[in-house]
Amino acid sequence: MKILRDHAILGAVAVFLIAFPFLIALLDGQSIGAMLAGQSGNSKFYQGLLIEIFILAIFAISYDLLFGITGLLSFGHAMFFSVGAYTAGIALKSLKLPLPETLVLVVFAGVAQALLFSIVLPRVKGITFALVTLGFASVFHIVIMSHELNDWAGGDVGLQNIPKPALLDPANQRLTFYFVALALMLLVYLFYRRFVDSPTGRVCSAIRENEHRAQMLGFNTFYFKLAALIVSGITAALGGALHALYQPIVSPTSASLGYTVNALLIILIGGVGTLSGALVGAAAFRLLQFYLDKLFGESSSFILGVVYVALVLFLPYGIIGTWRAKKLEWRAAWQARWRAWSAARPRGK
């Protein structure tokens, strides 16, 4: 019971997301059988949109662990994602590996790049670390576009025609893909929650607060930052692998600064350092992008910019951050309103 009470909102969201494809099919008048068979329709379309959100959420939460929890500002985080995507794509396409081996390779790639980033950890701090990581990602971006790697990575067009495993083909088996992506996102979220509350995660928060004090207490802060980098690197790489499986093409722009900024925007919208903010932020980010694009077409990015500025101005702690800060206040206000209303109501009816 306690678990249910503690995670009531998460449980409700999970149930809703599981039911979502069926609900849309019902609303659309599509039969459940046709929906399960993967016939096109609104349900399949929205499944696709949500899969993109889940992948974005995995990417963003891995960024939140670095920036929001540990206080490491990285401008090269897109590389973590991109390396996962390219590793998965190349393993499936050129090396013809089956999916499980591919995923093992992706995890190793995630660890490897975390180790690469950690080389500079003891030497640079703050904005310098951000710039060095940007340097790493830019080098990767250029290398992956180079002609020499054309046969492997597809040059500046990107990696195309990645063979999709039959069971996870986003064209025919989109519902399965939807549930796999949803499950991965929820698992990552739960693991992150536990990580943040583990002794290791608590030290990561302490490092964000005051690294020097953490050192003087006797923590070798390097290892804690390395732990955060590795967890974050693996997560982002897995998100990238999912991206490679889902999208028809892995573009080199997935390693660009813009892609890192997306993660930053998502957690700013959702709430920095809240973890759940990454999920809410990813949904808000992608849905805003989608609907504004639909409504305004070309000028949508301008309106998107205005929306971001407004969000930062009016919700400086993001959606979840503001919610947490104001929760009690709002509850009291609503209770007062409710009492006033029920007192004013004529009795005896």
Next chain:
Amino acid sequence: MDNNVILESERLRKEFGALVAVNDVSIKIRRNTIHSIIGPNGAGKTTFFNLLTNNVEPTAGRVIYKGRDITRLPLHRIAHLGIGRSFQITNIFPNLTVLENVRLACQSLGKHNFRLFNHYQHFRGDEERAGQVLRQVGLTERALTPARTLPHGDQRKLELGMILAPDPEMLLLDEPTAGMAAEVVPEMIDLIRQIHQTSHKTVLLVEHNMGLVMSISDCITVMHQGAVLAEGTPSEIAANKTVQSAYLGGLGWRVVDSGQ
């Protein structure tokens, strides 16, 4: 080596360009004593302190702790030796709760820092010890408030608590009463004295507050322009003509009187 000496500096020196901030300072701190370093602003007290714990790298000289050279030890190793260090500018985790600040200090020397899959509350000992320490420094009621919301004096106590948490043998306190309201200073003095008496810790103190220094120290080192001017018991220092003329003038003792 004198077994009674717990920490000693050997001709410790720090130059910032042409400025010699600490000029070949050699002092010995004996076990279970309260040893204070005093001196006017710019005498090099804090720099000397930073050299002891390697927060600043010395130009020359050595720091010996229990017979072991710790001059260039990485910062995180200092605590593992049983040395707790506070800073002149309050140095806490502002957005974590008071309890969490102290709990982390308890956790630091434990063996479960990398248990990724356990909740931190699984390790009961840390929290129990943290509760104990909070009682000791008198912050039990503020345990669940964010540390940044504490008044300055309480933040200083919290920092002292964080240092006490792993039960170190030696405390290095850099102006523990700096910026504190005059009426809470005696509380801090009592606290330090009480810690010293009940758990027999060695305390090295940098202090401006003459009343505090004179009333609790076993030994006082006077620094002036980066060098040691005099050393002795409080009464010896009070009677020392060089100290009086070079540093205290006629002024210092008025401060002592008002501090009593």
